Amino acid sequence: MAHFGQNELVTSDEDKQFSPSTDELLGNNENFVTQFADHGLSLKPKRQLAVVACMDSRMDIFQMLGLAHGDAHIIRNAGGVVTDDVVRSLVLSQRLLNTQEIILIHHTDCGLQKVEETKFYAELAYEVGMKPWWALEAFDDPYEDVRQSIGRLLHSPFITYKGHIRGFVYDVNNGRLNEVSADPRHV
Numbered sequence: 001m002a003h004f005g006q007n008e009l010v011t012s013d014e015d016k017q018f019s020p021s022t023d024e025l026l027g028n029n030e031n032f033v034t035q036f037a038d039h040g041l042s043l044k045p046k047r048q049l050a051v052v053a054c055m056d057s058r059m060d061i062f063q064m065l066g067l068a069h070g071d072a073h074i075i076r077n078a079g080g081v082v083t084d085d086v087v088r089s090l091v092l093s094q095r096l097l098n099t100q101e102i103i104l105i106h107h108t109d110c111g112l113q114k115v116e117e118t119k120f121y122a123e124l125a126y127e128v129g130m131k132p133w134w135a136l137e138a139f140d141d142p143y144e145d146v147r148q149s150i151g152r153l154l155h156s157p158f159i160t161y162k163g164h165i166r167g168f169v170y171d172v173n174n175g176r177l178n179e180v181s182a183d184p185r186h187v
């Protein structure tokens, strides 16, 4: 298994050449404002849909699903893992903002497949002098990881609508969503 060693991250050429983008992006936003056409969209997602996805920069969730602005909640983190904070967002999404369907999207070539969780914790705890109080949620198989996430949703007492939950692995090489079959233990 490949591993991101600390030195690799700190001394890569990309880091040496780093310059922040925010000022340039604010210029882009000025152009966006002049073309803004989303006035009057409802706070409640039109499709009553919430998508939980990995933060990966190659995935544009709206684009890959043909969603329009205002259609769905998009909840993202490293891996698209169902964490306590994702449950918090889904509870708000379902109970206050009327969503009833959940799509989970993990993907091939995920950063979380490239770390060894135990080693990562040990290095981090040694460096900062404090053990992380959260799980990194590293995994080997994105399909199995989607099953884990579906299982967590199905077992959560806080998720009201469980009748329309489906999970997918996005192939970063061709853009296709491959559906993950449910774990028979959870159906």
Ligand SMILES: [Zn+2]
Pocket (backbone or CB within 6 Å): 054, 055, 056, 078, 079, 080, 107, 109, 110, 111, 112
């Ligand atoms: Zn990822």
